[in-house]
Amino acid sequence: MEFARSSENSAYAVPMNQDRKQPRTLQSLVSGQSQYFAAQSGVMADASAIKGRGATFNPGSRFDSLERSHFDDGWEQSAEEVSAPQTVVHPDRSRSILSEHDSPDLGHGRTLNPYRGCEHGCIYCYARPTHNHFGLSSGLDFETRLFAKHEAAELLRSALAKSSYKPKTILIGGVTDPYQPIERELCITRSVLEVLCETRHPFTVITKSAALVRDLDLFSVAGRNGTGTGAAAISITTLDPVLARKLEPRAHHPEKRLAAVRALSQAGVPTTVMMAPIIPGLNDHEIEPLLKAAAEAGAHSAGYTLLRLPWDLKELFESWLATHFPERKERVLSLIRQTRNGKLYEHSWEWRRRGRGPIAELIGERFALGKRRFGLETTRRNLRTDLFVPPTQDKDQLRLFASDSLDGSLGSSVRHSQGVNEETHTDKNTKTIKAAHRNAPKDTSNETWMGIAEGEKSKFLKGT
Numbered sequence: 001m002e003f004a005r006s007s008e009n010s011a012y013a014v015p016m017n018q019d020r021k022q023p024r025t026l027q028s029l030v031s032g033q034s035q036y037f038a039a040q041s042g043v044m045a046d047a048s049a050i051k052g053r054g055a056t057f058n059p060g061s062r063f064d065s066l067e068r069s070h071f072d073d074g075w076e077q078s079a080e081e082v083s084a085p086q087t088v089v090h091p092d093r094s095r096s097i098l099s100e101h102d103s104p105d106l107g108h109g110r111t112l113n114p115y116r117g118c119e120h121g122c123i124y125c126y127a128r129p130t131h132n133h134f135g136l137s138s139g140l141d142f143e144t145r146l147f148a149k150h151e152a153a154e155l156l157r158s159a160l161a162k163s164s165y166k167p168k169t170i171l172i173g174g175v176t177d178p179y180q181p182i183e184r185e186l187c188i189t190r191s192v193l194e195v196l197c198e199t200r201h202p203f204t205v206i207t208k209s210a211a212l213v214r215d216l217d218l219f220s221v222a223g224r225n226g227t228g229t230g231a232a233a234i235s236i237t238t239l240d241p242v243l244a245r246k247l248e249p250r251a252h253h254p255e256k257r258l259a260a261v262r263a264l265s266q267a268g269v270p271t272t273v274m275m276a277p278i279i280p281g282l283n284d285h286e287i288e289p290l291l292k293a294a295a296e297a298g299a300h301s302a303g304y305t306l307l308r309l310p311w312d313l314k315e316l317f318e319s320w321l322a323t324h325f326p327e328r329k330e331r332v333l334s335l336i337r338q339t340r341n342g343k344l345y346e347h348s349w350e351w352r353r354r355g356r357g358p359i360a361e362l363i364g365e366r367f368a369l370g371k372r373r374f375g376l377e378t379t380r381r382n383l384r385t386d387l388f389v390p391p392t393q394d395k396d397q398l399r400l401f402a403s404d405s406l407d408g409s410l411g412s413s414v415r416h417s418q419g420v421n422e423e424t425h426t427d428k429n430t431k432t433i434k435a436a437h438r439n440a441p442k443d444t445s446n447e448t449w450m451g452i453a454e455g456e457k458s459k460f461l462k463g464t
């Protein structure tokens with residue numbers, strides 16, 4: 001048996017069961033660099049936190065034909081010696097943009113994810129193992145090696161234009177966050193929302209970012225009362241900024257997310273606050289204060305999921321606990337096992353979202369009681385599908401729509417784009433869209449924005 005040694009550190013590569021499935025697409029593009037990262041960060045498995053990152057290392061992919069085990073050969077590098085990995089964005093050349101799912105716990109749905117991987121870097125993120133499909137790790141790779149679907153708006157437009165297309169609410173960001181920091185530059189989510197607003201197609205956006213208020217013009221058009229084609233869900237895991245920084249290192253401060261809830265609800269957009277996930281022993285004591293804060297910010301409803309640790313997320317989460325909460329580690333793991341029938345995770349549809357056992361039931365009861373106590377809705381609002389109009393490629397019709405529709409609010413967005421470049425809606429180069437935003441006339445009618453003085457708005461938006 002042959003052993004290959006990494007040149008970066010003391011990690012060894014050991015051949016594994018060759019029957020395992022191999023990574024599919026994109027492997028050739030990234031596998032070499034992934035192996036570098038995997039090897040490089042193996043030294044960090046037991047090390048201290050990496051500034052601005054959730055994971056402390058890169059576990060191997062479950063599809064890898066090689067497994068790395070780590071030991072000290074006397075040439076170890078400290079965490080400080082190994083520079084923190086930088087974020088790299090690759091183009092994702094997927095040829096379709098909508099996915100259908102039909103899971104017993106979620107029901108039938110349609111999703112759209114503008115990005116793969118997520119720089120927010122939440123340690124508990126159950127989407128992490130999806131990176132294994134591209135030959136990448138669920139650890140640091142997931143939060144540093146991102147893929148952007150630059151052609152998302154064009155692909156969506158083509159899908160909606162098919163004669164067989166039947167509208168159904170599209171969940172944007174069901175896997176990875178559509179408002180992660182790179183959206184600030186790329187504006188792909190915004191270009192998708194523009195198509196959905198133009199066609200009056202129902203959508204819900206879920207995010208841990210307050211940056212969706214940049215697109216408040218589109219949300220308020222789609223979500224306003226009487227139109228009812230848009231909604232938002234903002235995930236707030238904790239009100240404690242110190243815990244939030246450790247759990248979700250690059251997501252917005254909880255106060256900023258609450259401010260975004262306030263802005264959306266003031267604009268008439270149905271907004272749900274998701275406490276996702278609840279981690280027994282870590283944030284479950286915040287259920288009531290968080291629901292109270294959500295209600296005060298104007299959320300119409302709230303939901304939660306229990307921590308899920310599929311695949312190598314268990315390993316990552318345990319390492320994170322050892323790094324940030326060593327004294328609480330065993331207690332938290334024990335409570336998680338009590339909600340998962342003695343294991344750290346159960347894949348079964350029946351239990352995966354809410355867990356089972358007395359602790360899981362108590363969490364469910366407290367959450368339901370809290371919702372009633374703070375006046376949050378308990379039934380789901382349905383968005384309208386009957387307003388859908390298939391997209392047009394005709395610029396004149398688009399202009400008509402812009403001037404005639406929806407108070408002109410969307411119209412202003414479309415007109416700004418057209419003022420810069422007629423091709424904005426289908427332009428692959430998002431710089432055009434950025435230029436459109438830059439040239440948009442400033443609204444000086446409000447002295448404050450989300451309760452923040454106008455001069456402070458850019459600072460707010462810049463925050464991480």
Ligand code: SF4
Binds near residue numbers: 120126248
């Ligand atoms: S924001 Fe969502 S997708 Fe991004 S890391 Fe956190 S949980 Fe995962």
